[in-house]
Structures are given as structure tokens and as C-alpha cells.
Amino acid sequence: MQEERPLPESQLPPATQTGANTFGCLVNGQVYLPSGNAGISNYTVIYEPDFLGGSLQIVTYRYPEPKGGKTQEVSLGGINIDHVGTYKVGLNSEVGVSFIDDYKMRPCNEYRNDQAAVYSRGTVFISRLDLSAGIISGTFEFTLAQPGCDTIRVTKGRFDKKP
Template identity: 50%
Template sequence: MLRKLPLYLSLLLLTQCSKCRRDDPAPVDQLPPATQTGAGTFGCLLNGQAWTPRGNDGFANYSVSYDPTYHLGTLSVAAYRLSGNGADQQTIGFSSDSVRATGTYFFKKAGRHQAGVEDRATTCRYYSQDAGVYCKGYFAITRLDLSAGIISGTFAFTLHKPGCDTVRVTNGRFDRKL
């Protein structure tokens, strides 16, 4: 019986861990809601895990800029999060010109709409316009209200670069006052 005690304790521990995981909210439920009120929110799933801005390196960890007068409407959305002692930083973002109205805009290799992810921990930097980087995805502007000063939308994209793991950004949402 004493010889089997470590086995029984291990099985008990494993069943308790799996129970905790069943009770945890799904990753998508850990994201901020997809609002259109200028709530100042940003979130997505990064390779299936909830990702929201976190930490501060002296600059805002989430920014949105939109200029309707430059290049037919220039948009930039970016967020970062710091981990550990702040040395590990991940950044997710996208930008475009020619954004004048609500609608869906697709990322293309040589197009106006660009996506990017940086990960200091792995030293991988994925920019959709760089040679050798695969990018497929979109962003959708769901509200562009200049009189109220609100821009909101959703996004999803996949990036791959030789020598780095594939990055999948899904269920993305942002909502910001301009």
C-alpha cells in the first residue's frame, strides 16, 4: 500500500488540476467586450490565449490614432504587454491608410493594410510587409464616428516568418475615443 501512495497522490493532484481548468473561463471570455462606445479597450487571443495590454514602460500600453485628412484616412492601432521584470515585451498592432468608412480591410503582402507582432522573449518580429513573412487576415471598422470621436473594430490575422513560430491573432477587438 505504501508503495502505491505516491501514485495515488499523483492521480489525486492531476484530477484536481483538470477540475480547476474546467472551471476557468474560456480564453475568449477573458477578453474585454467588443464595444462601440469609446471604452478604451483592446484584446485578442494570441495563439489561443487571452491577450490584453499590461504594464507600463513610460508610454501608454495601448494607442489608437486616426487622421482622416492624411492619405485618405490613416489608422494605427497598437498595444503592448510587459511580463516578468519588464524585459519581456510583446507588441501587437496594425496600420493602414485609405480608411474612410466602416467596413472590412484585408491585409496583403504589398498592400496598404499592414499587421505586426513583436516578441522580445523569442526575438521574433513579424511585420507583414517584410520579405519572407506570410500574412493573412483582416481588420474591420465597426464604428467610425468623427463627431463623437469614437473608432471601434475587430481584427484577426496569422503571421509566419522562417525561424519563428506561427502567430495566430484571433477574436481581436478595439474601442477607443480619438
């Protein structure tokens, strides 16, 4: 009898709006959670309400193999993020996303939606932007593709941070 494995989505943190300091998503169906320590936080959120109409940067990394020394990174951010709502991801949008995988060879190790050769589509939904409590939370999904490389599908993304 085969042991049942939990569904990948059930291994993600819940999508909360309390400043729980959580981040998670599925990358091509596999659980991605920030982990490890490279001398800087593996999950950083910076929100500057007075810079470029509201500037948001979320940067994460993980070490998939405990002693592998290589990282994977999921990042997102943008400008003119000043309210609860949906923000589109695309080549000429004000919201940017990226996926970096040190396990892949160039050019397939880096996908950034500001690169002309990279196809990008998706959304970032800000569900809470509470400056007085210092909490920003939301959900995200996006697809990145470039010629000759695997397509990266990031789904079920969620973040909740009190920076």
C-alpha cells in the first residue's frame, strides 16, 4: 500500500492578513517556501508609500538542498501600489516578478519580466495595505517563459508581512 502524500497546496501557509510574516507559493506545482540563511533574511518586504506612488519590493530565497549551496529566488514588486486591489504583471506593467534558479544553466536560470525575451503574465492582489498597523498582505500568480527554457508557473502565492 502506497503512503498518501499531502497535496502541495496544503503545505503552504494560510493566506492571512494579520502580519504573520509568511510567504509561500507553488512553482510548477512544487512547494516553495523561503528557507536557509545566506547572511540576509530569506524573506524581505519593503514598502515605501512616498516613493514613486507606493513602492513595494518582496524578495525571497531558499536552499532546496540543505548542503547544496545553490538557491532559488522568487521576487515581486512594483510602483504605484497605493491601495487594496489587483495589479497586472506584464512586460510594460508597473509590477515586476522574477524567478532565479541556480540549478539551471544560463539563460534558463533567470526569468525577469523586464527582459524583452521573457513572456510574463499574471496578477498581484494586495488584500491589505495598512500603514498604521504596518501590515501588507496579498496573493499572486504569474507565468514566465523564454525561448528554449522551461515555462515557470507560479501559483497559489501568498504573503503576509509586518515589515
